[in-house]
Amino acid sequence: MTGKVVANEQVVPNVYRLVLEAPKVARRAKAGQFVIVIPDPHGERVPFTLSDWDAEKGTITIFYQEAGVSTMKLTRIRAGESVYVVVGPLGRPTKIENHGTVLLGGGCYGLGGIYPLVRAFKAAGNRVIVMFEARTSYLIYNEEKICEVADELIIVTADGSRGVKGHVAEGLKTLTDNNEKIDHAHFVGCTFMMMLSAEATKPHGIPTTVSLNTLMVDGTGMCGVCRVEVGGITKFACVDGPDFDGHQVNWDMVFARKGAYFAEENMAYQFYRCGMERALTKTDKVGRSEVT
Amino acid sequence: MGKTGNTLTPKERMSIPRAEMPEQDPSARAANFEEVPLGLTPEQAMSEALRCLNCRKKPCVSGCPVGVQIPEFIALVSEGKFVEAARLIKETNVLPAVTGRVCPQETQCEGDCTLFKRYGGVSIGALERFVADYERNNNLVEIPPKPKSTGKKVAIIGSGPSGLTVAGDLILLGHEVTVFEALHEAGGVLVYGIPEFRLPKEIVRAEVDYLVQQGVRFELNVVVGMTIGMDEILEAHDAVYIGVGAGLPWFMRIEGEELNGVFSANEYLTRSNLMKGYLFPEYDSPLPPGKHVCVVGGGNVAMDSARTAKRLGAEVTIVYRRAREQLPARAAEVHHADEEDIVFQLLTNPVKIFGKDGKVIGMECIRMELGEPDDSGRRRPIPIEGSNFEIACDQVVISIGAGANPLLTKTVPELKLNKWGYIEVDDNNRTSMPKVWAGGDIVTGSATVIEAMGAGRIAAKSMHAHLLGLPQPGSEEEREESD
Numbered sequence: 095m096t097g098k099v100v101a102n103e104q105v106v107p108n109v110y111r112l113v114l115e116a117p118k119v120a121r122r123a124k125a126g127q128f129v130i131v132i133p134d135p136h137g138e139r140v141p142f143t144l145s146d147w148d149a150e151k152g153t154i155t156i157f158y159q160e161a162g163v164s165t166m167k168l169t170r171i172r173a174g175e176s177v178y179v180v181v182g183p184l185g186r187p188t189k190i191e192n193h194g195t196v197l198l199g200g201g202c203y204g205l206g207g208i209y210p211l212v213r214a215f216k217a218a219g220n221r222v223i224v225m226f227e228a229r230t231s232y233l234i235y236n237e238e239k240i241c242e243v244a245d246e247l248i249i250v251t252a253d254g255s256r257g258v259k260g261h262v263a264e265g266l267k268t269l270t271d272n273n274e275k276i277d278h279a280h281f282v283g284c285t286f287m288m289m290l291s292a293e294a295t296k297p298h299g300i301p302t303t304v305s306l307n308t309l310m311v312d313g314t315g316m317c318g319v320c321r322v323e324v325g326g327i328t329k330f331a332c333v334d335g336p337d338f339d340g341h342q343v344n345w346d347m348v349f350a351r352k353g354a355y356f357a358e359e360n361m362a363y364q365f366y367r368c369g370m371e372r373a374l375t376k377t378d379k380v381g382r383s384e385v386t
Numbered sequence: 387m388g389k390t391g392n393t394l395t396p397k398e399r400m401s402i403p404r405a406e407m408p409e410q411d412p413s414a415r416a417a418n419f420e421e422v423p424l425g426l427t428p429e430q431a432m433s434e435a436l437r438c439l440n441c442r443k444k445p446c447v448s449g450c451p452v453g454v455q456i457p458e459f460i461a462l463v464s465e466g467k468f469v470e471a472a473r474l475i476k477e478t479n480v481l482p483a484v485t486g487r488v489c490p491q492e493t494q495c496e497g498d499c500t501l502f503k504r505y506g507g508v509s510i511g512a513l514e515r516f517v518a519d520y521e522r523n524n525n526l527v528e529i530p531p532k533p534k535s536t537g538k539k540v541a542i543i544g545s546g547p548s549g550l551t552v553a554g555d556l557i558l559l560g561h562e563v564t565v566f567e568a569l570h571e572a573g574g575v576l577v578y579g580i581p582e583f584r585l586p587k588e589i590v591r592a593e594v595d596y597l598v599q600q601g602v603r604f605e606l607n608v609v610v611g612m613t614i615g616m617d618e619i620l621e622a623h624d625a626v627y628i629g630v631g632a633g634l635p636w637f638m639r640i641e642g643e644e645l646n647g648v649f650s651a652n653e654y655l656t657r658s659n660l661m662k663g664y665l666f667p668e669y670d671s672p673l674p675p676g677k678h679v680c681v682v683g684g685g686n687v688a689m690d691s692a693r694t695a696k697r698l699g700a701e702v703t704i705v706y707r708r709a710r711e712q713l714p715a716r717a718a719e720v721h722h723a724d725e726e727d728i729v730f731q732l733l734t735n736p737v738k739i740f741g742k743d744g745k746v747i748g749m750e751c752i753r754m755e756l757g758e759p760d761d762s763g764r765r766r767p768i769p770i771e772g773s774n775f776e777i778a779c780d781q782v783v784i785s786i787g788a789g790a791n792p793l794l795t796k797t798v799p800e801l802k803l804n805k806w807g808y809i810e811v812d813d814n815n816r817t818s819m820p821k822v823w824a825g826g827d828i829v830t831g832s833a834t835v836i837e838a839m840g841a842g843r844i845a846a847k848s849m850h851a852h853l854l855g856l857p858q859p860g861s862e863e864e865r866e867e868s869d
Contacts, residue, residue: 096607118613132570138661138670139570163670179570181607311661311671312578314568314609315791316633317653323644328637333793347644350744354646358672365667 097176100153102168105235108159110169111145111206117152119144119182125210126188126305126337129154130313132179133167140164141310141332143207143282144183154180157206157236163362184313185336188303192219193278197269197300198244199225199262199291201283205236207305208282212243215280221245223276225265227287231256262287263294276300281340285348292340302340306331306348309355323347396439404506405434412725416696419582419664422722423487426509428468431516435464438508441500446510449498451840452479452551456495456510463513472521473528475514480554480597481547481839483522483589486515488580489836490716522592529599533560538853541566541623543610543794546574547835548629548826550593551842552849553602559850563602566619568609571660574631575835578660579652581690583697584719587659611797625821625849628809629842632827633791637784638682642739647676647746651687651785658694676700676781680749682736683785684708685832689719691783692728702728703777707735707754707767735767737774739782748778787832795828806831814848814858815841823849 100113119129123144130139146155160169171177188211196215200208205226216222224244228234229252240247249257250265258265262281269276280303281291288304295302308320308331315333322331323344329335408424409415415422426434438460446456454475462471475482491497491511499507521527538561542549545567557563571577573590598604608614610630619626635650637643649657654673657663663673675698681691684706692702704723706713709732713720724730731751738750753773756765790807802810802818808831809824811817817824825841827833847859857863 118608122613122615136662136669179607181568181570181609182613184609184612311653311656312569314612314633314793316578316635317656318635318637318650319653321637321644328639328644351644351646353744355672355674358666358674362667362670362672366670 095176097178097180099171099173099175099177101173102171104169105157106233109203109206109233109235110158110160110165111155112158112168113153113155114177114180115152116154116180116182117149119154119180120147120149120152123147123154123183123210124187125190125214127183127185128313128336129156129180129182130184130310131156131168131177133164133171134178137167137178138164139179139311139313141184141307141313143203143305143307143336145203145206145209147210154182155206157203159203162359163366166363166366181313185332186334188214188280188305188337190214190218191278193301194220195223195275195277196220197223197225197266197276197279197295199227199265199279199281199283199287201227201262201281201287204281204283204287204305205234208280209236209239209243211280211282212240216243216245220278223248223269223274225250225262226257227251227262227265227283227291229253261294262291266294266298270298279303279340280337281305285345285352288340289343289345289348292343296341303337304340304343305336306338306343307336308332308348309352322351394436399437399439400501400505402433402437404437405430405509405512407509407512412727415583416726417699419697421586422583423512425519426512426516428466428516428520431463431468431513432466434509434513435460437501437505438464439500445498445500446495446508449494451494451836452843454479454495454514459517460508460510460513463517468517468520469524469526471513472517475517478843479514479839480551481593481835482514483518484547484576484585484593485836485839486511486513486518487585487589488834490834492717494836522589527592527596529596530558532601533558535562536560536853538562538624539622540564540625540627540849540853541619542627542629543619544568544574544629544631544826544828545572545594545604546629546631546826546838547576548838548842548845549574549627550597551839552627552629552823552825552846553597554600555843555846556849557597557600557602561850561853564623565602565604566608566610566614567604567606568630569660570606572604572606574629578656579687579690581655581659581694582664583693584690609793611794616794616798620821623821624853625823627842627845627849628794628817628822628824628828629826629838630791630794630828632788632832634789635784636787636789638736638786640736640738642741642746642749643784645739645741645746646744647741647781648739649781649783651681651683651691651783652788654691654783655687655694658698664694664698673698676779678703678777678779679781679783680705680736680777680779681783681785682706683787684713684715685785685787686715686719686834688783688785689715689723691785692723693726695781695783696726696728700781703731703779704728705731705734705736705749705751705777707733708764709733709756712764731777733767735769736782740776746780746782748776749782750774750776788827790828790831813844813860815845816848821852
């Protein structure tokens, strides 16, 4: 049944891997596309990057972090239960070409999200270097899966606990210092990571794509909440993207618009958590009274 | 009233006062999302029905895009045969409870009514709404007997008013009908666009449910062109109807439109209606109430946005570049907005939106005057130089129309579009592709619910003829056959 949860597990602190039954999505998914999920009938429409799919089994995989009410709700859905809605695949697929050497960088959910790109760019004949960026070593996941496909995996940690110390910029430096010629770069991760990564590739003249993760409602070009400015032109991330030229994106605008509902998101999160706590307390009382 | 419908003279009929539908008090309703007009009582409906002169020419019917048998259903109402009246309407209009509420009757049936000028037209919309509500609320809706199956399969893309009409017409003719909907609820603009206080969603659900009970299949969360290809749809069906709506919001391309607090009307209304943002945080999609909301535009969608903002607690100003007489919205909507203390800044156009820390703090506008008529025949608004002024506001809802959403059409290069991206069709709503029909806003650009339904009816007739190998409506073969 579409929307049924096959697996929903924490892979590293605050990163979850969710496998859903979604045969129609799995059948047509392409690298770079996303799905919209509504956790329950009161929920929002939230976009998630497709991290993998299995057309035969009819399943899709997404990685997510608990960051608000919707993702908090997701963490509580167990295998065998269902999300209310899953729809997709949405967005333009990533343009896959043989560039030569391609650098694919992932951060947070992007460590999972980058996988279809690795597979697709590799299949197109590229030499694929993957760069994983994380705050610290224990936040690295999806390594084995990437290593099966990628030519090289570079790990970068902010605290230096593993691999190169720093961010994508420092990781990139180890490559350029070795005279590695990179023909194309693509980053999937939090907005800040994608912005800094695009800044890092710019001086080297490496054409850089970023997969933006804006707010969305319908995801079909109908509402315009996902509008971003790229090269001075307004685009809708849901139908014109999510991939855009990282050197042309107006990042200030992306950040500002992502924060549009910060206060409300906080409120919804607290509201939901309080509701959950109330429900838990009730059970407790009943439980105790039964014991005595 | 001792006399029955049959014995009244026209003069007596004309002397009956036009029924006034009771409404929620403006001050009360501006703070809730419940329906504004409360509907007629059975007595009111029967009295109003007696006003119908039963003219031989039936100008009201020619004014109706779906050709509802108006005098006939009104005669039934006057006799208290409400359910029979509802069923008669349903022969030509699958959504009477909807159209009775949202049709611009004053420019259609009621506007063409013989009584219109001197006495006010018969309240056809109110009567239509009354009988449909009467039938539904008293659980008297009957599912028509299943017709003999033709074995033909029809796909309908989009579950808005035109798609639902095609579905309703074709299921009655024995075809197998599947409706594909991109969103998670069926109804299209009826669920995402039109607010609860104008069209309760429970009614849309009942209408959809009526189709489901007749055997129409709804496949929600399917974005044709993405989730499933048009080629696959064509392969699996004998006829396809595209009714995906306009659905690409226009912005003004002025400075400051990227600021937080600037919404397309589509976003604003979808958040409120489909996502139930007005019930936040019970529902998760936020729609933060503005303090002062400026709505740009003068159509029904602008009125809906303004009245939604009002109910969320804002002071609301509608900014429209032409004069009051040119407001494209239904008179009733403008009247309701007036009653709810919504301010109209007419002959005014936005120039720039100001922001602070990424959020809207105001809008600069310029006064306009009307010049010579433009291509649309309406007098062109011209800015009055130096008349700029500012309106302090924290939200701006842009409601200046929508264009053709290319999501589906770009995946079907064979489908002929006009220069604006709308689908080209013939008189029977046939597209350039064999066995593909289209109608509603994706053909005409933004129009009304009933016009979309009218297009659906035309297409359904033509699709039926095609499916059974009959001559196309209006074709020479058809004329020969009927001679």
